[in-house]
Amino acid sequence: xxxxxxxxxxxxxxxxxxxxxxxxxxxxxxxxxxxxxxxxxxxxxxxxxxxxxxxxxxxxxxxxxxxxxxxxxxxxxxxxxxxxxxxxxxxxxxxxxxxxxxxxxxxxxxxxxxxxxxxxxxxxxxxxxxxxxxxxxxxxxxxxxxxxxxxxxxxxxxxxxxxxxxxxxxxxxxxxxxxxxxxxxxxxxxxxxxxxxxxxxxxxxxxxxxxxxxxxxxxxxxxxxxxxxxxxxxxxxxxxxxxxxxxxxxxxxxxxxxxxxxxxxxxxxxxxxxxxxxxxxxxxxxxxxxxxxxxxxxxxxxxxxxxxxxxxxxxxxxxxxxxxxxxxxxxxxxxxxxxxxxxxxxxxxxxxxxxxxx
Amino acid sequence: xxxxxxxxxxxxxxxxxxxxxxxxxxxxxxxxxxxxxxxxxxxxxxxxxxxxxxxxxxxxxxxxxxxxxxxxxxxxxxxxxxxxxxxxxxxxxxxxxxxxxxxxxxxxxxxxxxxxxxxxxxxxxxxxxxxxxxxxxxxxxxxxxxxxxxxxxxxxxxxxxxxxxxxxxxxxxxxxxxxxxxxxxxxxxxxxxxxxxxxxxxxxxxxxxxxxxxxxxxxxxxxxxxxxxxxxxxxxxxxxxxxxxxxxxxxxxxxxxxxxxxxxxxxxxxxxxxxxxxxxxxxxxxxxxxxxxxxxxxxxxxxxxxxxxxxxxxxxxxxxxxxxxxxxxxxxxxxxxxxxxxxxxxxxxxxxxxxxxx
DNA sequence: TTGAAAGCGGTACCAA
DNA sequence: TTGGTACCGCTTTCAA
Numbered sequence: 001x002x003x004x005x006x007x008x009x010x011x012x013x014x015x016x017x018x019x020x021x022x023x024x025x026x027x028x029x030x031x032x033x034x035x036x037x038x039x040x041x042x043x044x045x046x047x048x049x050x051x052x053x054x055x056x057x058x059x060x061x062x063x064x065x066x067x068x069x070x071x072x073x074x075x076x077x078x079x080x081x082x083x084x085x086x087x088x089x090x091x092x093x094x095x096x097x098x099x100x101x102x103x104x105x106x107x108x109x110x111x112x113x114x115x116x117x118x119x120x121x122x123x124x125x126x127x128x129x130x131x132x133x134x135x136x137x138x139x140x141x142x143x144x145x146x147x148x149x150x151x152x153x154x155x156x157x158x159x160x161x162x163x164x165x166x167x168x169x170x171x172x173x174x175x176x177x178x179x180x181x182x183x184x185x186x187x188x189x190x191x192x193x194x195x196x197x198x199x200x201x202x203x204x205x206x207x208x209x210x211x212x213x214x215x216x217x218x219x220x221x222x223x224x225x226x227x228x229x230x231x232x233x234x235x236x237x238x239x240x241x242x243x244x245x246x247x248x249x250x251x252x253x254x255x256x257x258x259x260x261x262x263x264x265x266x267x268x269x270x271x272x273x274x275x276x277x278x279x280x281x282x283x284x285x286x287x288x289x290x291x292x293x294x295x296x297x298x299x300x301x302x303x304x305x306x307x308x309x310x311x312x313x314x315x316x317x318x319x320x321x322x323x324x325x326x327x328x329x330x331x332x333x334x335x336x337x338x339x340x341x342x343x344x345x346x347x348x349x350x351x352x353x354x355x356x357x358x
Numbered sequence: 359x360x361x362x363x364x365x366x367x368x369x370x371x372x373x374x375x376x377x378x379x380x381x382x383x384x385x386x387x388x389x390x391x392x393x394x395x396x397x398x399x400x401x402x403x404x405x406x407x408x409x410x411x412x413x414x415x416x417x418x419x420x421x422x423x424x425x426x427x428x429x430x431x432x433x434x435x436x437x438x439x440x441x442x443x444x445x446x447x448x449x450x451x452x453x454x455x456x457x458x459x460x461x462x463x464x465x466x467x468x469x470x471x472x473x474x475x476x477x478x479x480x481x482x483x484x485x486x487x488x489x490x491x492x493x494x495x496x497x498x499x500x501x502x503x504x505x506x507x508x509x510x511x512x513x514x515x516x517x518x519x520x521x522x523x524x525x526x527x528x529x530x531x532x533x534x535x536x537x538x539x540x541x542x543x544x545x546x547x548x549x550x551x552x553x554x555x556x557x558x559x560x561x562x563x564x565x566x567x568x569x570x571x572x573x574x575x576x577x578x579x580x581x582x583x584x585x586x587x588x589x590x591x592x593x594x595x596x597x598x599x600x601x602x603x604x605x606x607x608x609x610x611x612x613x614x615x616x617x618x619x620x621x622x623x624x625x626x627x628x629x630x631x632x633x634x635x636x637x638x639x640x641x642x643x644x645x646x647x648x649x650x651x652x653x654x655x656x657x658x659x660x661x662x663x664x665x666x667x668x669x670x671x672x673x674x675x676x677x678x679x680x681x682x683x684x685x686x687x688x689x690x691x692x693x694x695x696x697x698x699x700x701x702x703x704x705x706x707x708x709x710x711x712x713x714x715x716x
Numbered sequence: 717t718t719g720a721a722a723g724c725g726g727t728a729c730c731a732a
Numbered sequence: 733t734t735g736g737t738a739c740c741g742c743t744t745t746c747a748a
């Protein structure tokens with residue numbers, strides 16, 4: 001695929017084809033093809049002759065031609081729905097960074113490669129790509145990306161919003177279980193007024209979280225205290241935390257930050273509000289950021305386990321691709337709560353450090 | 359590409375081909391093709407008839423077949439050399455995350471899509487992919503990845519190590535200028551004993567940094583103080599900083615952390631060593647992490663500008679691809695020092711802004 | 717204006 | 733064992 005055949009350019013050598021090798025070796029296309037692929041039965045002499053000719057000429061088979069015969073390209077399109085406004089920025093989020101690399105790894109292990117697609121793209125952008133399937137990570141509500149792939153009958157792996165539609169496969173994070181686990185944990189550590197910080201985006205995950213939080217509060221006779229950030233990024237999240245802790249109303253005794261932000265920064269914001277962690281306030285952040293383990297005290301995190309999401313999704317997709325079935329499939333994957341000192345009552349005395357309070 | 363033709367499976371509908379549409383419309387392949395591509399000259403009636411038939415049948419052209427005709431796939435392989443040990447983990451680094459997404463965006467704008475390749479991969483992994491070119495981000499010394507692509511005559515974009523080799527294109531960060539700018543800046547703020555924290559990896563960038571640092575120290579009669587981390591990640595970097603500040607020897611009055619780590623964590627480590635920033639110690643981190651702007655005080659950062667690297671590299675690659683030339687090209691791109699309060703002498707009192715120099 | 721046929725570069729079936 | 737040939741699905745030239 002290296003060269004568009006251009007006659008005029010002296011620098012561009014026309015690419016060596018199978019026929020060229022055949023001619024050089026004094027054999028036929030067929031024989032050379034079989035020799036190079038190790039498929040046919042032939043004398044070692046001939047096989048070696050073909051190989052030698054190929055080597056001499058620097059022959060490299062044309063991938064497109066092989067694919068045309070093979071009937072598939074082992075290529076999967078990958079797009080992220082949520083970041084439609086700022087396409088190309090999703091990698092800045094540890095969650096999406098990990099999801100992306102885990103998806104690529106899982107696919108690669110099974111012989112498929114990922115093609116990075118822009119967040120906002122119509123069929124025009126991928127119609128010319130030989131995609132065997134597509135992945136839309138965190139689609140928006142009624143994401144056109146999703147609809148386009150379904151309309152084109154491209155096998156699709158995305159979230160639960162497509163449940164039941166032929167040719168689709170979903171994996172969802174167990175939002176309900178996650179929220180309950182965190183709230184129960186905090187309650188178990190003595191918290192009675194746990195506030196939640198949510199991002200402004202409207203994805204399935206976040207609305208599910210809101211629902212469960214309200215329901216849990218109802219069940220435990222607690223007053224919901226929910227703050228939404230102004231936008232993505234550290235600044236807005238820190239701002240929301242500050243507003244929550246210094247604003248009017250009863251002060252929370254625990255904080256569950258679901259909006260993605262740097263855990264050390266969140267911890268810092270709490271401290272600047274004059275509160276000690278975990279003594280005055282228990283803290284849990286939903287984050288994939290490894291820095292959470294290195295703060296003082298370390299910050300408890302809820303991991304959405306992007307690697308698990310990727311692994312499970314690719315598994316479902318591969319099963320469908322290999323069977324050729326358009327039967328929809330799906331799965332829920334658990335989150336993982338990593339309890340550290342920031343949400344362990346009493347850890348303040350036991351493990352306290354020279355924490356900087358200001 | 360959706361289906362491997364499978365006769366037995368009742369669920370799998372054989373894919374509609376151009377001939378099918380032609381038959382349905384009572385026209386020939388040629389006419390339908392021209393009608394759908396808007397190429398030929400024909401009556402509007404016929405064109406509409408062809409389109410209608412295609413729509414009715416849900417026809418989607420086979421991308422591979424078109425590519426075979428077109429002679430290119432507009433696909434670029436993308437691999438990261440540095441993370442060969444832990445393939446798939448590079449996205450965790452903000453630098454590589456941004457480099458990757460910026461590269462994808464730049465390529466996409468020009469009609470090329472990126473194919474994610476595993477860090478450690480031989481020709482076998484990509485031989486069947488119709489790649490028009492390849493990118494190896496931060497190759498190791500004599501990276502086999504690089505050699506394989508060059509041997510296969512696949513146009514390659516990577517770092518300066520390939521300078522001058524036909525079919526290669528390089529972009530390098532101006533390490534020398536970067537180090538001088540940071541050291542000069544710190545000296546201008548009163549620092550006389552600037553220490554440097556470097557990662558253990560051996561990439562061009564890091565050896566260039568070491569060289570320049572030693573030379574600069576020689577020029578300014580300063581004693582070089584250089585610490586290397588035990589490995590990648592926040593923990594080792596923080597450990598190195600702690601060792602540097604609490605260990606034996608004269609205490610540095612400025613720190614230039616080139617190993618990638620979460621800036622809030624580095625700041626925290628300095629504080630736990632009992633030092634105030636910027637009063638006792640000036641701090642500059644090489645980092646793309648946005649959290650640096652939100653600490654108290656904000657941390658000065660040196661950005662390697664991955665977006666610029668990507669943009670420039672894709673530009674060079676595209677120029678070569680479009681001209682078909684194998685003439686090697688290359689460029690150096692500048693870094694960007696974002697001076698914030700952590701390296702502004704007296705900012706402790708003034709509450710500095712985040713002024714941008716350069 | 718429309719269509720038949722020749723490729724694009726391989727692979728695979730079958731006959732020699 | 734080896735080679736002729738059809739074919740993957742589409743585009744394009746050229747003749748009708």
